[in-house]
Amino acid sequence: MDISIDIVSDVVCPWCFIGKRRLEKAIAQLEGHRVHITWRPFELNPDMPRGGMDRERYVAAKFGGPERAKEIYQRITETGAGDGIAFRYDLIAKTPNTFDAHRLLWMAEREGDQNALSEVLFRAYFIEGRDIGDRATLAAIAPQGGIETSAAELFLEGERGVDEVRAEEMLAQKLGVSGVPFFILNGRYALSGAQDPQLMLAALNRVVSEGAEPARIFEGLLEP
Numbered sequence: 305m306d307i308s309i310d311i312v313s314d315v316v317c318p319w320c321f322i323g324k325r326r327l328e329k330a331i332a333q334l335e336g337h338r339v340h341i342t343w344r345p346f347e348l349n350p351d352m353p354r355g356g357m358d359r360e361r362y363v364a365a366k367f368g369g370p371e372r373a374k375e376i377y378q379r380i381t382e383t384g385a386g387d388g389i390a391f392r393y394d395l396i397a398k399t400p401n402t403f404d405a406h407r408l409l410w411m412a413e414r415e416g417d418q419n420a421l422s423e424v425l426f427r428a429y430f431i432e433g434r435d436i437g438d439r440a441t442l443a444a445i446a447p448q449g450g451i452e453t454s455a456a457e458l459f460l461e462g463e464r465g466v467d468e469v470r471a472e473e474m475l476a477q478k479l480g481v482s483g484v485p486f487f488i489l490n491g492r493y494a495l496s497g498a499q500d501p502q503l504m505l506a507a508l509n510r511v512v513s514e515g516a517e518p519a520r521i522f523e524g525l526l527e528p
Contacts, residue, residue: 305337307511308518312344312476312486315405315425315436318380318391323485323498324426325387330504337512342413343422344522345406345469346476346484352401356437362399391430400429400437407465408442408456410472412449421449471525479521491519 309327313320331339360370367373381391405425412418424445428434435441439460446456459465476486487495487504490511495504 305512305515306518307334307337307339307508308490308520309339309341310344310488310491310522311341312346312481312488313422313484314346314348315402315409315422316400316429317346317348317484318384318430319498320485321389321426321430322380322384322387323487324422325389326498326501327487327504329501330508333501333505334508334512337508339508341419342522343409343418344476345403345409345473346481346486347402347406347473348484349399349401352399352437354401354437356398356400356435359396359398389430392433393430395431395433396429397433398435398437400435402437403469404439404442404460405436406469408446408449408451408460410465410469411456411459412446412451415455416446416450418449421446421451424448468525472522475522475525488521490516491521492516 311320311324311327313323327341357365363370363373367376377391377393381393384391409418409421409425412421425436428441428445429436434445436445439457442460443453443456446453451459479488483496485496485498487507489495489507492514493507493511495507
């Protein structure tokens with residue numbers, strides 16, 4: 305049976321990275337079924353300047369100062385370690401605008417390997433501290449998602465994917481998505497948050513037991 309999973313996510317969301325790992329654990333226990341994952345855009349900071357923001361300024365504005373941020377990041381780091389993720393918040397110098405990263409993911413869905421690119425983007429930001437709002441950085445890592453650097457550069461400098469990503473963001477809002485990660489299974493069931501792998505597996509098994517064809521709710525949005 306084919307199972308579709310739409311993951312509404314932002315590449316600077318640590319719980320989305322953790323949720324990805326937990327979903328992978330659940331899928332590994334799901335035998336005999338094909339799972340197709342599509343990453344959908346959500347911006348945690350939709351008003352972020354195009355060039356991003358200095359990390360210290362961002363932390364001060366969002367958390368009121370470094371001490372509160374340190375508490376939150378420590379909890380995330382400890383949780384991530386349990387799921388095999390070595391978060392390195394100390395390497396992050398800038399909080400990026402993620403719109404171009406979402407555009408590149410949109411491109412990868414059509415011309416590359418979107419799931420591989422999502423992994424690369426998460427690792428680049430959370431483990432390597434790279435500025436994934438920078439177009440040169442995005443183009444440099446694009447080959448790991450099946451897109452040639454030159455093709456990524458040309459794409460990012462143009463307007464392709466802009467309207468489509470905006471349309472997907474608006475649809476997610478209409479579907480009631482207000483926080484991420486948000487998992488939509490076969491277009492019929494939703495899971496919010498980085499849930500335990502066994503809960504995710506139970507949800508997937510429910511989809512399997514019903515045997516219904518996927519309802520592809522995002523399909524056809526402003527396709528060329």
